[in-house]
Amino acid sequence: MNQFEQLKEEEVDEREDNVCVREEKRDLDSSNRRKTITPGPGEHPLQYNYTFWYSRRTPSRPANTQSYEQNIRQIGTVASVEQFWKFYSHLVRPGDLTGHSDFHLFKEGIKPMWEDEANKNGGKWIIRLRKGLASRFWENIILAMLGEQFMVGEEVCGVVVSIRFQEDILSIWNKTASDQVTTSRIRDTLRRVLNLPPNTIMEYKTHNDSLKDNSSFRNTKITL
Structure with missing residues (x-):
């Protein structure tokens, strides 16, 4: 059992059913959110601070950079294992979200946008997941990222779970799409930490291609 699992029990009983996060977290002043978060006394620091984001859009409306940036909302930043479990325990699980909603968890200072400086070359x-699996897979990929299991230095930018009507989609963003060694290592680690069957289809798409066709999940490169 790692430190994430050991400390989870201290917070899990505080979980409540709410739309996204507790009202007091939702009403935090935006200037406070931008302040650097530090671990509390005696807490176990994460290697990087991480920020949770939430977005939701109407599928019938065409997506563009401006509308996407308006729809995405920063909901909290964590700097320690204890802070993570305390915050995470109050989040609705992805499986309970309605269609076309996304949770994002990115290193502090990186926006979950293709155009962000840290993402633009990645x-x-x-x-793609069948319905009913998103919550478990989301938690597993988060713990792998926060626990530095990918072993690729600063290459991992963040992870996203996307809830759609027919399927749910898990994705992990990296900085350098042209670095095949690193992207392959991330793929192989994903297979291991998520315990994916050998025949699971993995897809990759550069953010540059996403900008060209204004799509996150179409026209991907498929690999087994």
């Missing part, structure tokens, strides 16, 4: 691995 891409993402994509795993």
Whole structure:
């Protein structure tokens, strides 16, 4: 059992059913959100601070950079294992979200946008999930990222779970799409930490291609 699992029990009983996060977290002043978060006394620091984001859009409306940026909302930043479990325990699980909603968890200072300086030369691995699996897979990929299991230095930018009507989609973003060694290592680690069957289809798409066709999940490169 790692430190994430050991400390989870201290917070899990505080979980409540709410739309996204507790009202007091939702009403935090935006200037406070931008302040650097630090671990509390005696807490176990994460290697990087991480920020949770939430977005939702109407499928019938065409997506563009401006509308996407308006729809995405920063909901909290964590700097320690204890802070993570305390915050995470109040989040609705992805499986309970309605269609076309996304949770994002990115290193502090990186926006979950293709155009962000840390993302613009990168891409993402994509795993399509049948309905009912999103919550478990989301938690597993978060713990792998926060626990530095990918072993690729600063290459991992963040992870996203996308809830759609027919399927759910898990993706992990990395900085350098042209670095095949790193992208392959991320893919292989994903297979291991998510315990994916050998025949699971993995898709990759560069953010540059996403900007060209204004799409996150169409026209991907497929690999087994």
